[in-house]
Amino acid sequence: GQQLNQSPQSMFIQEGEDVSMNCTSSSIFNTWLWYKQDPGEGPVLLIALYKAGELTSNGRLTAQFGITRKDSFLNISASIPSDVGIYFCAGYNFNKFYFGSGTKLNVKP
Amino acid sequence: GAGVSQSPSNKVTEKGKDVELRCDPISGHTALYWYRQSLGQGLEFLIYFQGNSAPDKSGLPSDRFSAERTGGSVSTLTIQRTQQEDSAVYLCASSLGRPGSTDTQYFGPGTRLTVL
Numbered sequence: 001g002q003q004l005n006q007s008p009q010s011m012f013i014q015e016g017e018d019v020s021m022n023c024t025s026s027s028i029f030n031t032w033l034w035y036k037q038d039p040g041e042g043p044v045l046l047i048a049l050y051k052a053g054e055l056t057s058n059g060r061l062t063a064q065f066g067i068t069r070k071d072s073f074l075n076i077s078a079s080i081p082s083d084v085g086i087y088f089c090a091g092y093n094f095n096k097f098y099f100g101s102g103t104k105l106n107v108k109p
Numbered sequence: 110g111a112g113v114s115q116s117p118s119n120k121v122t123e124k125g126k127d128v129e130l131r132c133d134p135i136s137g138h139t140a141l142y143w144y145r146q147s148l149g150q151g152l153e154f155l156i157y158f159q160g161n162s163a164p165d166k167s168g169l170p171s172d173r174f175s176a177e178r179t180g181g182s183v184s185t186l187t188i189q190r191t192q193q194e195d196s197a198v199y200l201c202a203s204s205l206g207r208p209g210s211t212d213t214q215y216f217g218p219g220t221r222l223t224v225l
Contacts, residue, residue, distance in 0.1 A: 006151075033213060042113070042200050042216030043152070088151060095159060095206075097142070097214060101151040 006100030021103040022073040029091030032072035113217035130186045132201030140206025
């Protein structure tokens with residue numbers, strides 16, 4: 001199947017710092033998505049990207065769909081304690097979603 | 110309802126027993142997905158339903174796993190003769206599923222299955 005490599009696996013940062021995480025794939029995707037999962041909950045969609053090169057923001061979050069269509073990154077600016085959680089990237093092709101293994105974010109107040 | 114719901118939220122069972130997990134998708138969503146998430150891992154695709162079409166079962170790990178979707182809405186994932194390695198959170202998601210268009214999916218809270 002199509003594999004997504006997500007990095008870093010985990011991050012420990014201070015409140016107020018900016019964060020960056022990324023996802024790469026050997027396959028091309030038509031859509032890239034970023035989700036956040038809190039403990040005991042299902043993933044919640046943060047940002048969806050539909051076009052190569054697209055840069056989209058949602059509040060303090062910014063994500064980009066790579067030009068090659070094989071990668072995407074997510075930036076979080078000025079992190080706050082409630083940003084803690086696991087962030088997943090996902091690629092979408094032909095009715096299937098493929099997920100990265102997640103980036104666990106820890107924010108120290 | 111407003112979102113995807115799943116039941117039960119937690120299920121503890123003994124090895125060898127059968128279990129049924131239920132998913133109620135968002136009203137009007139024609140596509141429904143089941144995933145498995147082991148502790149600290151990403152999501153593993155299991156099965157996908159689109160409307161009344163035959164499901165894509167390519168992700169089911171063994172023939173002990175099966176799923177059905179009645180009336181194009183509620184879905185049940187059944188695991189027969191459960192094994193300890195089946196312990197995981199089982200997540201259901203739904204999307205509008207419009208053919209030929211890009212799509213996004215919305216997740217339920219999951220069912221945490223523990224096989225003793």
